[in-house]
Amino acid sequence: MSAPALALSGVRLVHNPGRSDEVVALHGLDLxxxxxxxxxxxxxxxxxxxxxxxxxxxxxRPTTGRVRIDGRDVTRLPAxxxxxxxxxxxxxxxxxxxxxxxxxxNLALAARRGRRRGLRRAVGPKQRAEFRxxxxxxxxxxxxxxxxxxxxxxxxxxxxxxxxxxxxVAPSVLLLDEHLAALDPATAARVLRLTxxxxxxxxxxxxxxxxxxxxxxxxxxxxxxxxRGRLVADxxxxxxxxxxxxxxxxxITTAGGVVADRSLLAGTEEx
Amino acid sequence: MLTNIVLDSLVTGxxxxxxxxxxxxxxxxxxxxxxxxxxxxxxxxxVAAVLLVAVVHPFLAVVAGALAGAAAGAVTAALHLGLxxxxxxxxxxxxxxxxxxxxxxxxxxxxxxxxxxxxFTVLGVTGDAGQVLVLAALVAAVLGxxxxxxxxxxxxxxxxxxAAPAMVRSQGVGDAQIVTLSLCLANLLAALRGALLVQVxxxxxxxxxxxxxxxxxxxxxLGTLAVRPSGSRVLRIVAAVVVGTLTYRLVLVAALRFxxxxxxxxxxxxxxxxxxxxxxxxxxxxxxxxxxxxxxAVRQ
Numbered sequence: 001m002s003a004p005a006l007a008l009s010g011v012r013l014v015h016n017p018g019r020s021d022e023v024v025a026l027h028g029l030d031l032x033x034x035x036x037x038x039x040x041x042x043x044x045x046x047x048x049x050x051x052x053x054x055x056x057x058x059x060x061r062p063t064t065g066r067v068r069i070d071g072r073d074v075t076r077l078p079a080x081x082x083x084x085x086x087x088x089x090x091x092x093x094x095x096x097x098x099x100x101x102x103x104x105x106n107l108a109l110a111a112r113r114g115r116r117r118g119l120r121r122a123v124g125p126k127q128r129a130e131f132r133x134x135x136x137x138x139x140x141x142x143x144x145x146x147x148x149x150x151x152x153x154x155x156x157x158x159x160x161x162x163x164x165x166x167x168x169v170a171p172s173v174l175l176l177d178e179h180l181a182a183l184d185p186a187t188a189a190r191v192l193r194l195t196x197x198x199x200x201x202x203x204x205x206x207x208x209x210x211x212x213x214x215x216x217x218x219x220x221x222x223x224x225x226x227x228r229g230r231l232v233a234d235x236x237x238x239x240x241x242x243x244x245x246x247x248x249x250x251x252i253t254t255a256g257g258v259v260a261d262r263s264l265l266a267g268t269e270e271x
Numbered sequence: 272m273l274t275n276i277v278l279d280s281l282v283t284g285x286x287x288x289x290x291x292x293x294x295x296x297x298x299x300x301x302x303x304x305x306x307x308x309x310x311x312x313x314x315x316x317x318v319a320a321v322l323l324v325a326v327v328h329p330f331l332a333v334v335a336g337a338l339a340g341a342a343a344g345a346v347t348a349a350l351h352l353g354l355x356x357x358x359x360x361x362x363x364x365x366x367x368x369x370x371x372x373x374x375x376x377x378x379x380x381x382x383x384x385x386x387x388x389x390x391f392t393v394l395g396v397t398g399d400a401g402q403v404l405v406l407a408a409l410v411a412a413v414l415g416x417x418x419x420x421x422x423x424x425x426x427x428x429x430x431x432x433x434a435a436p437a438m439v440r441s442q443g444v445g446d447a448q449i450v451t452l453s454l455c456l457a458n459l460l461a462a463l464r465g466a467l468l469v470q471v472x473x474x475x476x477x478x479x480x481x482x483x484x485x486x487x488x489x490x491x492x493l494g495t496l497a498v499r500p501s502g503s504r505v506l507r508i509v510a511a512v513v514v515g516t517l518t519y520r521l522v523l524v525a526a527l528r529f530x531x532x533x534x535x536x537x538x539x540x541x542x543x544x545x546x547x548x549x550x551x552x553x554x555x556x557x558x559x560x561x562x563x564x565x566x567x568a569v570r571q
Contacts, residue, residue: 059440078445079440080442080444080445080446081445083441083443090438095437095438097435097438098435098438098502099435100501100503101430101503104503105427105430105431105502108424109427109428109438110442112443113442113443115443117423117424117428118424119423119424120423120424121423121424122422122424122426123427147503149501149502
């Protein structure tokens, strides 16, 4: 059997080690995600979800432990050197795009993700045709606005463009860090559909962090609950299909999460 | 009178454009300050002058001068990346250090060309008009090449890197690569401007670079105000550089022509800068231009 697309072994992340303000963000995390597997990740604030995303993307280096992508040890590689196999969609739609640049320039930047950049023309007729086609699939009319700066787009449009960008070079691992958080419910639902289509097409291992329990239940093959730097539940297959928002909230709170979170967490059902 | 002012602005302004472009790269695109350009400007002039006196082919001398500047930029990048010195401070250190380097290159405070071949004599061009044409052609070639570069994959990464660093990193572009690229380019252009100036004025001086950074910032601000360049509008970037440089010269030349003593030129430069920033900041509502005048890193 080939190596899993993503494997974390004993990943521990400690901020300010040895100081009075020492914080253990991840407590020896072990995790394997297969190619094409879609994992949703939930947990209260401070559970370590974003730390995990950060460690996988390379933005943060774990204190101890190993990160492997497609069997290759990438623990020591900085974010830009593993970009060829990791696509990341940020929670803030403004972070994932260059606002001053046109839509087509943003796409062109992503079309060379993790590859050597040389003195070839960034946007030629061939690229433009491909970008047009991909944008048209969004059904937002953005294919006719390819010269517009991305800064003019709404948050939902920008996050949709980011989805297209993430798929231009098929990643082994797709990281979605609360990427729907800034969107209104209807837009979030639309971008979530894009997300699922993207996951299916690229066959990447997907980690989707979300605070929306319903989203976490509705999509993906596997639901993980994190709490204080640990993986406290890992539900897959038929059991995942039977999950309800209440059940997930139970998983989070019984793990020792702050009980006061309960009402807030359950409240996300209506969102 | 008016035609004289315009002509003077063209003659003295056009050769300045490469420097303005170099400063534009770091100031507007990278949203940072690189003071190395003052040092590499004088260094480029010195290297070109010494080579011209040594009867090296004038075009080779220009290329060598420009490359000396690029090397200086590489050292600034190394200081920044290796020791974590902010670019602003690293450039300041370099501009001071390069003063001594330039003195050594010149083996004295000034070197006169005294009848040595220049790009103009090689081309058989004499007179002011001919010189302006040659310079205009050279500057157009440099700006054109740069516009083409900005449209390449690498140029695109450079354009995105200042305003969206996290995004550019997540797309697989390393900070080190882009910082080095931008500083080498900026100083290559500054030194090129020095190497060209030497041929026009017939001598190189160790003090040539002083005040050049602020002058170029003034030109960039004026150009930004007039043309409103933005990341994906490459031709506007080049246009802003040309318009900014010429407008800046126009202000100075006009001030001189209207009888202001040369000693007051520095004050005019300062006032021009302040006015440009003020218009950008407070003219935003009336002109519909909400863009901030200064890089984010500086405003905080």
